[in-house]
Amino acid sequence: MSVILIATIVGLAAVFLGLTTVIVAGKAWREAGEARDRTRRQFLEPRILAYAQAEDGSIRAALGRTPSARDRRIVEAVLLDHAQRVRGAAFERMSRALDELGFVERYRAALRSARSWRRAWAAEQLGLAGARRAVPDLAAALRDPMIDVRMRAAKSLGLLGGAGSVRELIGALDEPNRWSSIRVADVLAGMGKGAVQEVIAAYPSLGAIGRLAALDVVGRARPLAAVPWLLERLGDAAPDARARAAHALGAIGDPRAVPALETALRDSAWPVRAMAAKALGRIGEPEAIPPLRRALRDPEWWVRSNAAHALGALGEAGTTALEEVLDSTDRYARSQAVVVLEERGVVDARAGGLVSDHAAERHVAAVFVRRLVAAGGTERLAELAADATDLALREQLRAHLAPAPTSVEGRS
């Protein structure tokens, strides 16, 4: 029995020792490999940079000989590392080197791999490598069944730029997955004014999803030249398109859009009215105050909320309009006005006047607080009554918030 036990212990110890040896040896081998790679990189990198920063010559000539399999990996890493940090002639030369050494061909082949992670990797590498001749391959990858591959291909096409890439990306705006479509729109918006012009030109040929994404592109890129086109889009049949056009006009901020946006505040679709209200706040023209005040009585809370926030963004005149709304018979309008006045610090500022040294300021503050209380906006006042550092202010506010009517208007 004891012999079996000893044999088992010895056996287990041997297995443990063997495993430890394998792990330690593996680690040592890996570290030695990494050290060798570092040494080789120190040797190869200056040659690669000399090639990239020179006017002519090939990468093979710069390296001195055809690189070994191990060196190829290092050369690839060095080229891709640096290619991401520069542009212009040095980038073009590194891109050419990656092609000359066969890496671009390898990525193109990997784009046809059965494994999706490999296709996604290849799509990304082609963009980093600046492989413009791979645009058709990346365009095909935009129709890959895996979303990760499609998105990396879109990103790479964005990096590569050029008319071909823009055309393919515009085609991808009609992605059935709305989320992907938004990301493609992001890529296009980052490709400059030329791409936006192409998107506008292609708008009539796009499907419903593509059109919304196209409007997203314009809204993100915010070109002033697109304002007339966006004003036309406010008349589109699709409510979502009209809403996005209003949003884009707000993002651009051109005052020429104000009259059309005021009209859009009366659109039959509430998302359009909501976006129009928001846009008017972003443009910041005081002439929008009366229609925004009317929008505070909109049956949809989102429109009311956006209108109140827009008024809050319109400076003192907008704030005054919101204060006047406190007396409105419309409880929705009052409620939104209170929310925005609290958010923008107006309640704190006005209430602070209760303890002013000037009688006129105390009177104005007291009138404001009474209107606010009557409008049901007591939440922030109650917080101030509990937490304000000024004891006199706390007492004043408690008096205003007390259930029984009070005539206290401050110190006199």
Added chain:
Amino acid sequence: MATTQRILVADDDPVSLRFVATLLRREGFEVLEAADGQRAIEIAREHRPDLLVADLLMPYRDGYEVLRAVREDDTLRGTPVIIVSMKDREEEIVRGFTEGADDWIVKPFQAKELLARVRRRLERRKAPPCR
């Protein structure tokens, strides 16, 4: 005989640092390297470079702090500083110039453009002041 002009390059990204250092050495400049802002200030005080090329986001002392340290140091005050950064927002660039940057290049940058700006700054430094 003309003396070699000395340029200090400060960047915590070793790849960028090596690229810029190699580029400047190829053009005949003597290049000093710093991998963080604190080290950049120390090297600048010790070696008084003719020009400083600095990244903005660096450990210990960022590019703005390096700028301030250079401008507050009597022996370094006149040293031209070129910021090379991924940051391209208007307020960041304005802050850079307010803190004393002489030039600003956005990454990814063009090698020839960087060289042209470096040369221009060094020429201006050598030129006698206008009367």
